[in-house]
Structure formats: C-alpha cells, structure tokens
Amino acid sequence: MLKNYFKIAIAVLKRRKFFTFISLFGISFTLTILMVLAAFIHKVVGDDYPDTKRSRSLFVTELQETGMSQGGMSSASGAPSYWFLNKYAATLKSPEKVTLFSSSRGTNTYVNNKKIALYYKYTDATYWDVLDYEFLEGKPFTAQQVLNGEPVTVISDDIRKEYFGSEGSVVGKYIEADNVRYRVCGVVKSFPIISYMLYSDIYLPFTVSKTSYNDRSYRGNYNAILLGRSSGDLERMHDEFESVVKKLPTSDKVYQNLYCHAKTYLEAYADMGNEGKSGVNFAIIVVSIFTLIVMLLPTLNLININITRIMERSSEIGVRKAFGASSSTLAYQFIVENIILTLLGGLIACVFSFIIMKLLNSSGLIHHLDLSLNWFVLLIGLGIALVFGLLSGVYPAWRMSKLHVVTALREQ
Amino acid sequence: MIQLKNVKKVYRTATVETLALSDITLNVERGEFLSIMGPSGCGKSTLLNIMGLLDAPTNGEIRIDEEKTDRLSDKQLANFRNRKLGFIFQNYHLINDLKVLDNVELPLLYRGGVPIKRSKLASEALFKVGLSNRMKHFPTQLSGGQKQRVAIARAIVGNPEIILADEPTGNLDSSMGNEVMEILLNLNKNEGTTIVMVTHDENMARKTHRLVRLFDGAQVQ
Numbered sequence A: 001m002l003k004n005y006f007k008i009a010i011a012v013l014k015r016r017k018f019f020t021f022i023s024l025f026g027i028s029f030t031l032t033i034l035m036v037l038a039a040f041i042h043k044v045v046g047d048d049y050p051d052t053k054r055s056r057s058l059f060v061t062e063l064q065e066t067g068m069s070q071g072g073m074s075s076a077s078g079a080p081s082y083w084f085l086n087k088y089a090a091t092l093k094s095p096e097k098v099t100l101f102s103s104s105r106g107t108n109t110y111v112n113n114k115k116i117a118l119y120y121k122y123t124d125a126t127y128w129d130v131l132d133y134e135f136l137e138g139k140p141f142t143a144q145q146v147l148n149g150e151p152v153t154v155i156s157d158d159i160r161k162e163y164f165g166s167e168g169s170v171v172g173k174y175i176e177a178d179n180v181r182y183r184v185c186g187v188v189k190s191f192p193i194i195s196y197m198l199y200s201d202i203y204l205p206f207t208v209s210k211t212s213y214n215d216r217s218y219r220g221n222y223n224a225i226l227l228g229r230s231s232g233d234l235e236r237m238h239d240e241f242e243s244v245v246k247k248l249p250t251s252d253k254v255y256q257n258l259y260c261h262a263k264t265y266l267e268a269y270a271d272m273g274n275e276g277k278s279g280v281n282f283a284i285i286v287v288s289i290f291t292l293i294v295m296l297l298p299t300l301n302l303i304n305i306n307i308t309r310i311m312e313r314s315s316e317i318g319v320r321k322a323f324g325a326s327s328s329t330l331a332y333q334f335i336v337e338n339i340i341l342t343l344l345g346g347l348i349a350c351v352f353s354f355i356i357m358k359l360l361n362s363s364g365l366i367h368h369l370d371l372s373l374n375w376f377v378l379l380i381g382l383g384i385a386l387v388f389g390l391l392s393g394v395y396p397a398w399r400m401s402k403l404h405v406v407t408a409l410r411e412q
Numbered sequence B: 001m002i003q004l005k006n007v008k009k010v011y012r013t014a015t016v017e018t019l020a021l022s023d024i025t026l027n028v029e030r031g032e033f034l035s036i037m038g039p040s041g042c043g044k045s046t047l048l049n050i051m052g053l054l055d056a057p058t059n060g061e062i063r064i065d066e067e068k069t070d071r072l073s074d075k076q077l078a079n080f081r082n083r084k085l086g087f088i089f090q091n092y093h094l095i096n097d098l099k100v101l102d103n104v105e106l107p108l109l110y111r112g113g114v115p116i117k118r119s120k121l122a123s124e125a126l127f128k129v130g131l132s133n134r135m136k137h138f139p140t141q142l143s144g145g146q147k148q149r150v151a152i153a154r155a156i157v158g159n160p161e162i163i164l165a166d167e168p169t170g171n172l173d174s175s176m177g178n179e180v181m182e183i184l185l186n187l188n189k190n191e192g193t194t195i196v197m198v199t200h201d202e203n204m205a206r207k208t209h210r211l212v213r214l215f216d217g218a219q220v221q
C-alpha cells in the first residue's frame, strides 16, 4: 500500500512541477533554518568537549539576594565568591568531585610589541579531573602546585600559535600576562566560545590571583561544578546544596531572600539572572515561538497548494471511493502523500544545512565552531518534517475525504 | 440481486428542489443484463448511483444480494462496494498518473493481500479485455476504446457479482462501442455477472435481456 502511495505521490509531484518546486523550496528552506538552529542548540546544550560529563554535573553560577526595604525593591545578583563556594559547595557529601573556577576575564599581553587580547581563568586542580580537556602536550598543574601558588599555566592551542608562533613544544616556556611570567605546563585543544563558562586562553592556579580569594563576601566571580557518579546523583546533589543554602543568613539585613541553586547545564545556560524564575521554560517558549513563526508561512502555502491539488484530483477521489476506499483510508493516503513530500523537502534540507554548516564553520565568525549534521539534528529535522507534513496535510485531507463521490465524479 | 423499493430521490439546493426519481420499484435478477434508457436528465445516472450505493435515496429501500444497505457506515459501504460492485463510467475516470496495470489493480488495494497476487489478477483482467500489451502504458497514451477496456478490466478485477455501467459506449464510435459491448455480453454470459447499463443506443439495448425506460424520474416501461 505504501508503495502505491509513493508512486502516486511522485506522479502528482511531477505533474505540476512549478507547484512542486514552490512547496519543496518552502519546506526545505524552513527545515534548513531549523536544522542549523538545532545544530547550534545541540552545540550549546549537548555533552560537548571539554565538558563531556555534563549529564552528571550540576553548576553553581549565580547567587541572588532580594529584599523589600523602605518601600523599594533591592536586589543583588552575580557569581558567588570563592569563599562561599569553598565553604558551602566544596564540602558537600553527595558529589564525587567539586571544582571551583573563576569566570573568564580579559586582559592584554604583548609579544614583539604586538598586542594580544587574551582571556584568563583561575581554577583549582580538580578542574582538570572534572573536565575532559584534551592535552596536546604537557599536563595540568597539580594540587601541590596550586597549594604552593606556583606561577604555572595551561594554555589553549590558539594562544600557543598566537603567542609562540608555530614552533614546536612550548612546555617549560614562559608566557606573560598582567606583568607576571607564567611557566607553561600544558597545552589544550581549543573550542568555540559558545561554551563561555569554560572558555579561556590561559588557565591559572587560583592561588596566584591578586585579589584575595578568601574575601568573606557572598558574591565574587567564581563558579562550581558538582560532579556526580552518574546522572542519578543529580537530584541528591541538588537537594543537599539546596538544604545547605536554605540555612544561610543573607549577607546584609536589607535582603530577606537568598537564592543560589545547583543547576543542570541547560538551566544554568538559559538563566535570565532572576533566580526566582526558570530560564529554561522561557528559552523553550522562545525557541518554540520562533519555530512556529518560521513554519507558519510555508505551512499555509502548502495547505493552499494542497487544496488546489485536491480539486484537480476529484476524479481520482471519486474513483477510489467507488472502488472501495473509505473516507478515512483516503485521508490517510493523502496525509502519507503529503508527508512523503515534506520528507523529500527534509532530504534537500539535509544537503542545504550540511553546506550552510560547513560555510559557518569555515567562516571564522565563531572560532572553532564545528556544527555538524549529527543524529540530534537529523532527528529534529525528521521530527519537524513529520509535524510539517501533518499540519499541512490534515485539513486538505479532511476536505478531500468529505467530498461526495457523485460530486467528485461529475467534476472534470 | 438488486431490489429497489419505492425509491425516491430529491435534490435540494438553496433555490430549487429537483425530483430526480419519483417512485421506482425495480428488481434485477441474478445474472440479468438490464439496460436503462431515457431522455437526458430523466434520472438514469441517479438511479445507477443509488444502485451502486454511491448516493443515498431520499426515500425507499435498496437491497443488494438480499442485504439491506441503509444502515451501513461509510467504512462498511466502502467495503461492500469493493466486494460486490464494479463501476464503468462514460468518461472512463482512469487515474492518469498511474500506469494501466496500477489503474486496474486499484480495487484490490482496498482489499489487502499480497502485491504479486494483485498484479497477477490485474494482468489477467487486462488479458480478458485484450490489452495485455498495454500494461505499462499510461492512460493518456491510449485511444478511447482502449481506455474503456481498461476501465472494464478495473471493474472486473475484483470479481464482483454486479457491474454498473453508465453510458460505457457514450464516448466511443460504433466499432469501438461494439467491441466494449461484446466484452460486457461475454462477461454476462460466461461469468454470470449481473450487469446494469445506462445507454442512449437502441441497438445496444436490444442486445440485453431487458430494457427499462425512464421518463422524468419515473419508470414508463
């Protein structure tokens, strides 16, 4: 039966080439946009280098305090401090490991009088266990080196090229930043800045930081990753941290509420800076609305074309009914035909999005971007093509199946 | 085989009401070849459509093969038509996007069954109408007579007990018309298929067992 639907679908498509071209163009154009978007989202939220253990990690990146005072709302938010995280997150029992690291900050350095902008980040030694950085040479700094406050650094492949040129090994050489010379102990593979939480050019032991990391204020510029043994630990880690934070007093009496949560990567990424509300729902709503808007026009266009095509096929509809097709069988046939069309559009969209991703990757707009046509993107594409086929097929199919046999046969 | 009792059909539109059939009571025997004649607009097609369960009467009752048909659902009607009835139309109504063989297979699609068996039955039906050599053609590549023979093959492929033909020779010249008529006569004689045919041609009607004449929606003979 499916084979027959396929035959007639292809024949119908061939009959009115212009209509077919318009529909296919609309479908594949829309799907291409959505598939490239999906590839981006997958890059952002998927387990990805160097953060391959994302699915069993929780992130503490925000601390917010709010309060009502003298008729006004006061609120303060930002990253927590090293002191706060070290006292309340690093001491949790449920995570296997906890790493603390600062947000990346920019500075300049000079080599041969050429200015190089670079990002630096302070980390502990556990950082290198929790995350899966690929070392092109050398190794991470050790817990002992961190304890001693040794001026050592792990640098990215990008900065190795930029700072040292393309000469061979750089382990043991020195790189200068903010007038301090750091000895390079390792070089790691670079990744796109989309993973902004982890992105940096040079990584330093947090003990070399000039600002006091023992400052006893709640807010600072540190993040924590709580690593569980499996994704099953997430809930336990979340609850434990939650119960610790609940007992804490606010940092100042103008505030009545203290919010600081251990979140999944997606939640942390999608955050709006308001700890009371979930950013994920908002992000999902935004993406859905965008998808709907992008799909609206081609869907309406396809519905229109489909209705025109039905009128052309009234003789066929009459004959099929006369020879034993029920209304529901006919509707089913038509929906399947339409899905074949949208899947065809999906196939073309695969080619388009492959090309566009290659172009984006090589354009250098975002360094080290490597969007790919992976299973996630293909699955999304397939899903959207199916939804598309259903949306634009159901109404015309329903109209078609309601056509009276005798009327259908009389029209020519 | 087909029993109509006090069948009445009124077409209502916003402005007019047309009485297409006034009060028809008619019995078609098993194995009978019946022809229906009458002036244009007298209700011949309407009568045939009602016999074929393509249209419902306003009043009255239709039994086919002793079975009452007024309570059947859309699905049951479809199934009933598929098993018992074959249709032939004046303007063929072949699906131009499908090859001849696929056109003939069509009724079998709605019966389930294996594809190989379907195409075997379809080629046998095409053999019966003398079109074995045109199976891979498209309908647009055929003459009118050939198209109508394909339509006959499609009507008989499912081996129905009844064939309803609405002016099957109406669009054909006399020699092609005779060919088609010959096939129908043989079908009736050899396979015992009950046939009801609407025609404008006295010569064709004379070859059948019985003639019913309609005038203004009523049976006059």
Ligand SMILES: Nc1ncnc2c1ncn2[C@@H]1O[C@H](COP(=O)(O)OP(=O)(O)OP(=O)(O)O)[C@@H](O)[C@H]1O
Pocket (backbone or CB within 6 Å): B011, B012, B013, B018, B019, B020, B038, B039, B040, B041, B042, B043, B044, B045, B046, B047
């Ligand atoms: N769907 C309809 N709506 C309104 N009136 C209709 C409809 N179908 C048929 N009629 C009317 O019913 C009457 C019978 O029509 P029918 O098609 O049965 O005639 P016929 O005998 O087959 O004519 P012809 O020889 O021209 O094919 C005609 O007056 C026609 O105008």
Ligand SMILES: [Mg+2]
Pocket (backbone or CB within 6 Å): B044, B045, B046, B166
């Ligand atoms: Mg007629």
